Amino acid sequence: MKKNRKTLLIIAFLTLLVVLGFIIITNKTNVFKGLNLLIIVIILIVGVIAFISAFKKDQEEKAGLTTEDELSNLIKYKSGYHAYLASMYMWLFIFLFKDKFPDVETMLGGGILMSSLIAYISKVIVKKRIND
């Protein structure tokens, strides 16, 4: 089995595992309400994004294209740089609005998921800017 195929399977399995784990932790109650719904939506979005990017890489490898070049590295570094700065501000905002969260685990988990979403958004923006 190719490396990318393995990655696809692992991502799909991990996303399902995280969603199931979250449902079990919340005891199947209030899963689709308020902050819990937002967390589950972010988990699914991150999973789908990871799956699509792994699928794209697999297709590129099949077509005989290189999966990583100088431009993709530059996009990775630039988006990481913007994501780092944005996530710093995000944690600062979480610090300011810490009373709005029900517990510490939800707050930190939400922050981590938001960070990954920020990373994806900054990657899309940097890619768009470079292509333009």
Add this chain to the structure above:
Amino acid sequence: MLDIYNFIIMEKFIIIFIAVLGVFVMFRRLSSIKKGEPTADELSSLILQKASSLSFYLSLYLWVVLSYFSDSLQLETDQLIGYGIIGMALIFTITWSIIKLLGLTK
């Protein structure tokens, strides 16, 4: 009691270290401006981008570790976030220093 005392000293040390580093960077930039040199070139901005990109991914793991040990650490919420933010800054300082010393590699 001694552990808490050491913890507070360590926290103060890290904050002072980051502040001193910031002052050092500021003085270096000021001296570059005085000499008429550019404060940031292509290489330095690439080092900065690579270091912050790497530290972003590493800091995600830091938050996961903090989340895992949040119960056993028994810290206040603002302390926990404060340590996380200081940790992020520290990770960036370390990665930036390593990349600056070792140079950029593919």
